[in-house]
Amino acid sequence: MMDFPFPPTLKLLRWAIHGTFAVLLAIAVAGAAHEGRATVATCGVLLGVLYAAGIVIEGRLPRFGGPAHLLLGRIWLLIVTLGWAALALNSQLFVWLAFPLFFAYLHVLPLMVALPGVAVLSVAAIATAGWHAGGVSAPQVIGPSIGAAVATLMGLVYKALYSESEQRRLLIDDLVRTRGMLMQAEADTARLAERERLAREIHDTLAQGMSSIILLLRAARRDLATRPGDAEQRIAEAEHAAQDNLEEARNFVRALAPPALQHSSLTAALRRISASAAAGTPTQVRFEMSGTPVPLSADYDLALLRIAQGALGNVSRHAQAAHATVTLTYLDDMIVLDIVDDGCGFVPAQAPAETASPGYGLRTMHDRARALGGSLTIESAPGEGTAVAATLPLPEGAGR
Template sequence: MRTDPFSPPMRPIAWAVHGTFLVLLAIALVRGLPDGAVLAGGLLLGVFYLAGVTRHRPRRGPARVWLALLTAGWAALALASPGFVWLAFPLFFLYLHLLPRLAAVPGVVLLTAAAVGATAWHGGGVTVAEVLGPSIGAAVAVLMTLAYQALYRESERRRLLIDDLVRTRERLVRAEADAARLTERERLAREIHDTLAQGMSSIILLLRAARRDLDTDRGAARGRLEEAEQAAAENLAEARNFVRALAPPVLQRSSLADALRRITESAAARSAARIRFEVSGVPAGLPTEYEVALVRIAQGALGNAAQHSHAGNVGVTLTYLDDMVVLDVVDDGRGFDPAEPAAGYGLRAMRERARALGGTLTVESAPGEGTAVAATLPLPAEGARR
């Protein structure tokens, strides 16, 4: 890209300066037509100026050499013809741009004095008008340049601030997207653990029991196989509903209490433990997400009791209180230490389900002392209930 000694923020002023220089030079050449040497010098000065402003951006050193030669040529022509004196005005802007501020202002002052001196040389003396003209031009050039640079610096600060805000917003968008993906991944993990994984575990336990009874009690083995087939059908329905993001099949045509009772009965049929279910309090309508959470927590707790606790008795209680609903799953199995990291993903998934609805999940257990899981959910406002 072709540029000139002015930097991009000064480009509007640059075109004005170049135009002013060429117009003033043309006027000076017209006034100096009778003198061939002045005309030739003026043309050479114009060519030299254009060569400097149309080349690729020079480094500061060569640009200042160009400015010094341009100033020398202007001074010679200003002494030869008064029409060239006014070319000092565009030179003011070049000084202010190409020189550091500590040198630019004194340079403008010296250039102003040179313009006043050249005018006095041709007029035979110094008048107030001859002093005010270049001085006002220099003051206007200094004020315009400083004001424009200040505006540009402010604009640049705002541009940098906007860029930083845009980058920050992009980072926030990426962070929110990552958080959403992690949340969805956690949700999918909980759903898979509480539905498909638990169902597959039940099927495996039933098939093992059927194989164990195959040689001794074919009737019992056949019953186990039928239960496994039913569990597989339920698991398939869970998988299909999971893909469609629907509620558990057990909730689609029944109340929460009936759904928990069927889950309990199904778990009892697949386990050697005695499992009972009861409801306490006055049942209240709950939003679907509450019922889904309680069903999944019950499935997870019963699955843990069947696979890990080796309990003889398991009790499931759904309690409706004035401002909350509580699901308790208690067994008399071998227990465990809830503080151990190996406590498993299931408890963490159940805890996340309760926490997502503003509730809590409490686990009380110790080795050899059974396990009690209590999920407490605050009842939503009456208008939010189903």
């Protein structure tokens, strides 16, 4: 059974009206039976069954207020009115059933039709009562008139409350839909952010590691015939790099810190990746540290490590440099990471688009710096090398 979109007050009012009809009908049927008019009493019971059937059917219709609902309701109201008229003409006891019918008219019919209908029903009740009494008296006119006026006022209040309830229901539906859309948007945003995180991690870890492995294996192949000892060393370094890469993959899937930071400081991790970045290339990479190290959060350590890995990966793949230097500088209120090489350089303004694969490393380095309130500066020119500087403000309480 469907739930009506009414607040409890409107439901109570509806059932009060139905209860009034039932009480008045029971009194009329009992009076007719007491007078020995079994046929009239039986017809009264049938009218009650018809009224109750309309209420039950109304509650089971699939679309409350739809065209089928209104059509069936108006047919039901016409049959109930005709049944009331027949009973009222046979017994004065049924005349007062017109009062709950006033509410039915105002509920089922449009207001422009319901008000004339209530007026006609009131006149019919007055005329029927006068016909049974042999003449119309003031109480017979005043009673139905007051009942019609009260029913009209209550019906208008009922319609106003229903309209407000319907507007509130529509507003709640809109809010629920909007909340669902927001939840979907948040889920999409989280999914995109996770994809972005995975893309950054894959680029800064797995891709860089695979590049190192490829360079080491190429160097080993070159030395295999003439210098087998060096080739064996390159293969061992490639195996070690592959093991580290595998550990990186397992850790970022588990969202843990990279292996380079799990058992050592940021300075030691930068020193190791500086040494491994030059493996299999003619570039000599040197690491330097300036200032007094201060404890940093895992976000700072990870961002600086990934920026260094990305910059050194670009040096090994593109710079063709003879020397490169990684410098970590601790200042009073900031920390600066510089990666400088003497390679072929490039024009930063003409770097690949951010969506292109070659330029993805630069974009992710910028994103990592901005995420911590810092900045990334790139200075380069053809034939003059490249300088990458990441500047991060120290968190509150981390400075000296």
